[in-house]
């Protein structure tokens with residue numbers, strides 16, 4: 001077996017995705033079925049993951065969140081709404097994340113220690129986020145995408161886990177899997193990237209040194225019957241619709257060959273003295289001293 005590596009599932013409705021057109025009314029039944037299917041898939045392969053759950057979804061589907069925790073997976077926080085950090089601003093961010101964390105902890109009876117920003121929106125436009133997460137009791141984050149894309153990411157951010165410093169404290173940052181090939185950064189972390197890459201290439205990236213963080217959404221692994229509205233644009237159709245069957249095949253291939261652990265367990269095993277310190281300064285992420 002390859003690994004261990006860390007698997008994360010970002011739990012949200014299909015229409016929470018940034019590019020999706022929202023339906024007129026909530027459709028929680030789709031997510032309920034999708035979560036059930038993902039839990040069955042992981043159980044069949046003995047894999048444990050971190051489920052970063054959206055607070056709004058947890059309020060609609062409390063039994064599904066309890067089922068995730070009861071199956072031995074870690075519950076992390078994906079915010080209350082799926083709005084982007086740099087659009088909502090610091091005060092609303094603090095308010096929403098505190099509320100979402102409380103909902104998840106009340107449901108499961110366990111402290112929530114890990115955070116994943118909607119659409120990797122923790123970047124240089126939200127440099128206040130690490131301090132806010134520390135204040136709210138989080139110990140690790142997995143939201144800084146180490147590659148700048150049109151939607152998100154931080155160019156030059158570390159590919160390996162590091163300490164994301166804020167004032168006197170630091171969060172452990174567990175970046176999504178991005179490899180380096182001929183000087184270029186190649187993302188193979190999950191989601192849309194898995195729909196574009198052969199399984200062998202993803203597996204190849206996982207055979208290297210260190211623990212990698214992967215991710216997928218229930219709405220793409222096990223679509224529960226939803227379909228994009230006819231009014232959806234070509235970008236949404238491509239980013240949400242293309243290659244879902246292939247993505248499922250990639251995940252199945254990985255589950256057969258890779259040992260997966262929740263991010264919290266991976267974080268606990270990292271040798272603290274080997275981690276670099278980085279911090280957001282004047283709109284950039286820079287390496288810093290102790």
Ligand SMILES: [Zn+2]
Nearest residue numbers: 010012118119
């Ligand atoms: Zn999300």
